[in-house]
Structures are given as C-alpha cells and as structure tokens.
Amino acid sequence: MTKRELAIVVIEKLKKEYPDAHCTLAYEDAWQLLISVRLAAQCTDERVDRITPLLYEAFPTVAALAEADEREIEAIVRPCGLGKSKARDISRCMKVLHTEYDDKVPSTFEELLALPGVGRKSANLIMGDVFGKPAIVTDTHCIRLSNLIGLVDDLKDPYRVEKALREIIPPEEGNDLCHRFVHHGRAVCVARRPQCGKCCLKDVCRYYRSGT
Numbered sequence: 001m002t003k004r005e006l007a008i009v010v011i012e013k014l015k016k017e018y019p020d021a022h023c024t025l026a027y028e029d030a031w032q033l034l035i036s037v038r039l040a041a042q043c044t045d046e047r048v049d050r051i052t053p054l055l056y057e058a059f060p061t062v063a064a065l066a067e068a069d070e071r072e073i074e075a076i077v078r079p080c081g082l083g084k085s086k087a088r089d090i091s092r093c094m095k096v097l098h099t100e101y102d103d104k105v106p107s108t109f110e111e112l113l114a115l116p117g118v119g120r121k122s123a124n125l126i127m128g129d130v131f132g133k134p135a136i137v138t139d140t141h142c143i144r145l146s147n148l149i150g151l152v153d154d155l156k157d158p159y160r161v162e163k164a165l166r167e168i169i170p171p172e173e174g175n176d177l178c179h180r181f182v183h184h185g186r187a188v189c190v191a192r193r194p195q196c197g198k199c200c201l202k203d204v205c206r207y208y209r210s211g212t
C-alpha cells in the first residue's frame with residue numbers, strides 16, 4: 001500500500017470512529033481561537049477553556065485587549081503557564097488586529113504567520129477551522145500518530161511532517177483528519193501506552209503490524 005492509499009484508509013476509518021471532527025478548544029470568534037491556541041502551548045485545552053472566559057469577561061473585545069495593560073492580561077492567563085510571554089504575544093497580536101485589520105483576523109496564511117505569537121500550527125488551525133481552507137495542524141498527536149501509523153517516516157519536525165502529509169492527504173481532508181488525530185491520540189493511541197488492541201487502525205498501522 002502506498003502512503004497515499006494508507007492515508008485514504010486512515011481517513012475513512014477515523015471518520016467512522018469520530019464522525020464529529022472539531023477543534024477541542026472553545027471559541028466564538030476567530031480572534032478568540034488565536035488567543036486560545038497561544039494559551040494552549042504547554043497547557044491543556046481544558047485549562048485554557050477555563051481561563052479564556054475570565055479573560056473575555058475582563059476584556060470582551062479585540063479593542064479592549066489591545067488597550068489592556070500586559071500585566072493585567074498576564075494576571076489572568078498565568079495559570080496556563082508562560083504567563084509573561086503569552087500575555088505579551090496576546091497583547092501585541094490584538095494590537096495588530098486592532099490597528100491593521102479593523103479588529104478582524106486576516107484570512108491569508110502569510111498574514112496570519114506574521115502576527116505576533118502565531119506559528120505554522122496556529123495559522124493552519126485558523127485557515128482550516130475559521131476559513132475552511134486546506135490545513136495540516138501538526139500538533140503532538142498528529143506528529144506521533146503519523147509516525148506510528150506509517151504516514152511519515154521518522155519525522156519529528158512539525159514543518160517536515162506538515163510538508164510530508166500535504167503530499168499524501170487530499171487537501172479537503174487535512175483539517176478534519178488532524179482533529180481526529182487529537183481525539184484518537186487522547187482516547188486510544190495514547191502517548192507511551194497506545195491501546196492497540198482496541199484501535200480501529202491496527203490492521204493498517206505500521207507500529208502494530210511490525211509487532212513492536
């Protein structure tokens with residue numbers, strides 16, 4: 001089976017297992033997703049989802065966050081870890097949205113990537129979830145599962161994984177597949193103790209088939 005064929009099988013199996021593919025972070029507006037993704041670095045989505053309502057209660061708009069004192073933002077987001085740098089990035093990012101984009105989130109990958117604190121992972125997530133464009137979100141689950149299943153060969157660098165997956169995954173499937181990787185990585189293919197016996201991918205998974 002080629003990697004392209006493997007990708008199609010994996011996509012179909014995970015669609016059946018997780019019909020409802022969605023982002024695990026809660027948000028109502030695109031700018032809120034930008035903030036949540038930044039806060040999610042080295043933090044759980046659950047904790048981010050507990051903190052963001054407090055942030056929006058204090059600063060309910062892009063303009064309010066753009067004008068807020070960084071230290072006030074930091075005081076709220078500190079439980080997510082890396083409070084100082086996350087508050088700085090959120091503040092700078094909201095200032096750019098406020099002054100350059102009329103409080104909206106830009107819709108091209110290049111513009112997103114140029115925003116403070118926004119890397120390829122975040123830019124891909126916004127492109128896929130907000131604008132419905134092709135996207136590959138290479139978070140820890142995507143990288144781990146892609147290697148175990150055999151969609152990529154011993155690649156750990158997020159950009160290299162993204163590039164390799166773009167070559168084998170139909171563009172319209174990438175975003176949902178990455179969401180499903182997150183669900184599967186939490187429920188079954190858990191880091192360091194994958195539950196292969198009950199995995200819907202075991203017939204095609206390289207790790208399982210190799211008996212390692």
Ligand code: SF4
Pocket residue numbers: 145148149188189190194195196197199200201202205206207208
């Ligand atoms: S068979 Fe095992 S290693 Fe492969 S995807 Fe499933 S849980 Fe992960």
